[in-house]
Amino acid sequence: MxxxxxxxxxxxxxxxxxxxxxxxxxxxxxxxxxxxxxxxxxxxxxxxxxxxxxxxxxxxxxxxxxxxxxxxxxxxxxxxxxxxxxxxxxxxxxxxxxxxxxxxxxxxxxxxxxxxxxxxxxxxxxxxxxxxxxxxxxxxxxxxxxxxxxxxxxxxxxxxxxxxxxxxxxxxxxxxxxxxxxxxxxxxxxxxxxxxxxxxxxxxxxxxxxxxxxxxxxxxxxxxxxxxxxxxxxxxxxxxxxxxxxxxxxxxxxxxxxxxxxxxxxxxxxxxxxxxxxxxxxxxxxxxxxxxxxxxxxxxxxxxxxxxxxxxxxxxxxxxxxxxxxxxxxxxxxxxxxxxxxHGTRVTIVDGQIHVSNGxxxxxxxxQDAATRTVVGTGDLGHLDDKGRLYVDGRVDDMIVSGGENIFPGEVEDLLAALPQVREVAVVGVPDDEWGQRLAAHLVLNPGERLDAEAVRDHVRRNLARFCVPRDVIFLDELPRNATGKVLKREL
The missing domain is CATH 3.40.50.12780 (ANL, N-terminal domain)
Incomplete structure (x- = not known):
């Protein structure tokens, strides 16, 4: 075959x-x-x-x-x-x-x-x-x-x-x-x-x-x-x-x-x-x-x-x-x-995490000593739909716990990225004395667009659970990235 x-x-x-x-x-x-x-x-x-x-x-x-x-x-x-x-x-x-x-x-x-x-x-x-x-x-x-x-x-x-x-x-x-x-x-x-x-x-x-x-x-x-x-x-x-x-x-x-x-x-x-x-x-x-x-x-x-x-x-x-x-x-x-x-690649979801096997x-x-691997975990969370398409839901280590609730920033990022005013967005967890951690949203707007912090929170509030609403909303000229284009969330 x-x-x-x-x-x-x-x-x-x-x-x-x-x-x-x-x-x-x-x-x-x-x-x-x-x-x-x-x-x-x-x-x-x-x-x-x-x-x-x-x-x-x-x-x-x-x-x-x-x-x-x-x-x-x-x-x-x-x-x-x-x-x-x-x-x-x-x-x-x-x-x-x-x-x-x-x-x-x-x-x-x-x-x-x-x-x-x-x-x-x-x-x-x-x-x-x-x-x-x-x-x-x-x-x-x-x-x-x-x-x-x-x-x-x-x-x-x-x-x-x-x-x-x-x-x-x-x-x-x-x-x-x-x-x-x-x-x-x-x-x-x-x-x-x-x-x-x-x-x-x-x-x-x-x-x-x-x-x-x-x-x-x-x-x-x-x-x-x-x-x-x-x-x-x-x-x-x-x-x-x-x-x-x-x-x-x-x-x-x-x-x-x-x-x-x-x-x-x-x-x-x-x-x-x-x-x-x-x-x-x-x-x-x-x-x-x-x-x-x-x-x-x-x-x-x-x-x-x-x-x-x-x-x-x-x-x-x-x-x-x-x-x-x-x-x-x-x-x-x-x-x-x-x-x-x-062809030749197999993807499995184990405890919500993406694992892959290929040649x-x-x-x-x-x-480290060289090893023959049959499966590797990507470190990402994901799911498959009924047509066999894969979706990446976020990094395992990106998850934050706020007031006992597990929150994946990627879900909030996807919601905010769909706003017509938004060029790019990164959501991260930051320390919080009361809740342990809270979300902070960093947004870059398209040229000429306007958006205020409360409108961002309202949009999240209408579409996601209350604990997904970012307490901090910061507007930036650009997101910090490395030479390959990945956002450096540690700098946020």
Whole structure:
């Protein structure tokens, strides 16, 4: 059954189209020799489509043959051993792809570091992850000045140009990728990503999100984030052209989409929210795939009204990879749903909490022994409706107890987010001498809108239980977010 599913999905997405027999043979030989990690995926793409543009960034563009040559030369020039950990502190660019694939080709483990971390946090990450070297963009030089083995942009280019030849032999140990957890509380932990064992993981996603071979894919989500990284993996497997920009700016993104005739966008939800503020819209997208945080109330419908029936929302986590995927049809019928589990994924609700089983569960945190997991809890509360659609009701650790009542702030957030005046909202628990805890609602209004605190309380009072009414209502210009768009509730 899996073989039939894989074959039919690959055929529908253009991966089984006839081609030059020699190139096709080299393509599958590359996967057989190098596996389905980054080094193997790049090599299969370069073998089949060497002159196709692989990546376009702010400065240049590279074909698949050129990206393979440069990443292989960097692998040969890096002074690290297989199994060493190499940190990457980079924004989205062709140079980051070269570094990431070069490290994997060497057999070292790439540690993807959030560009929003402070110098102190970076020092902690360097120590906790035991980094042997750090590759970084020049803008972060001051933050990493104390680390002895750091490789800036100019040095990366020098290493590539000075290498006599590229590394052409697979390492004894395949390089892995370590993604840091979001770090909204405490020091981020490193989660070891598994290497796909075949075509099944790719097909599970592209069966539900209809990305095609040769697509032009704008990856706006940070590549250090699980979703941005996944988008890159999928794009390499599809021999796509990856379009990157170092920084996200809504109006510039719309211009870039049009300039390069992009057909698919990989983003996080807050980016879509910002795109709605741009006066012009690009109607050439077939797919706008988002993940990383919940879609704010009403955003799915508003976005599709403007951009077409192109929105796909993947719910997952660093540890679980994917859990469910909502299609445009799902989001039209039930805008707050997280969708349905894709092929090969099983979701269960145990004591109100979401648990998932699939073929890409993480292998454990760094500092722990690798383990084969069959089920992972996401840390979220949820439920399934009678059509098998999943809904995320909030984080387990977000629950507060006020006067003996259990309250989940997510329910209040969803209610307030649906108000036409509200752009975004975050509800948190704060200490209370009388009740133990109470709710505080933080709202950002749409430009030109007005709303007062008592109107907010009245709206909650009319629709939810009395203990859900926020005592504190605070209006802000913006909510504090990390580099992946998640709200930093600890700062509220």
């Amino acid at each position: 899996d073989a039939l599913f894989i074959a039919s999905t690959m055929a529908r997405r253009g991966l089984l189209t006839p081609g030059n027999p020699v190139r096709v043979a080299r393509q599958f030989a590359s996967l057989g020799r190098w596996g389905f990690g980054l080094a193997g995926e790049l090599r299969q793409a370069a073998a089949r489509s060497p002159q196709r543009i692989a990546v376009i960034d702010d400065e240049r563009q590279l074909t698949y043959a050129e990206l393979l040559e440069r990443s292989s030369r960097l692998a040969a020039a890096l002074s690290v051993d297989a199994g060493d950990r190499v940190g990457l502190l980079c924004r989205n660019s062709a140079r980051m792809l070269e570094a990431l694939i070069g490290v994997a080709t060497r057999g070292a483990d790439a540690v993807l570091i959030n560009t929003g971390l402070s110098a102190h946090q970076l020092e902690q990450i360097v120590e906790s992850q035991g980094l042997a070297a750090l590759i970084h963009d020049d803008e972060f030089t001051d933050r990493v000045a104390t680390f002895p083995i750091r490789i800036g942009e100019k040095r990366v280019d020098e290493l590539i140009e000075s290498a006599p030849a590229g590394l052409a032999t697979p390492p004894e140990r395949p390089g892995r990728t370590i993604v840091l957890t979001s770090g909204t509380t405490g020091l981020p932990k490193g989660a070891r990503r598994p290497t796909p064992g075949g075509f099944s993981p790719l097909c599970s996603v592209i069966d539900r999100i209809p990305l095609r071979a040769g697509e032009r894919v704008m990856i706006a989500a940070p590549l250090f984030h699980t979703w941005g990284y996944a988008g890159m993996q999928i794009a390499l497997a599809l021999r796509a052209t990856i379009v990157l920009r170092r920084r996200f700016e809504p109006a510039a993104l719309v211009t870039t989409l049009a300039e390069h005739q992009v057909t698919a966008l990989v983003a996080v939800p807050v980016m879509l929210q910002n795109l709605m503020d741009v006066s012009t819209a690009y109607r050439g997208l077939r797919v706008a795939a988002v993940s990383g945080s919940a879609l704010p109330g009403g955003l799915a419908t508003r976005f599709m009204d403007r951009y077409g029936e192109v929105l796909y929302n993947l719910y997952g986590s660093t540890e679980a990879s994917w859990v469910s995927i909502a299609t445009p049809a799902d989001l039209r019928e039930a805008p707050s749903t997280a969708g349905r589990p894709p 890409m569960l993480f292998e454990g945190y760094t500092g």
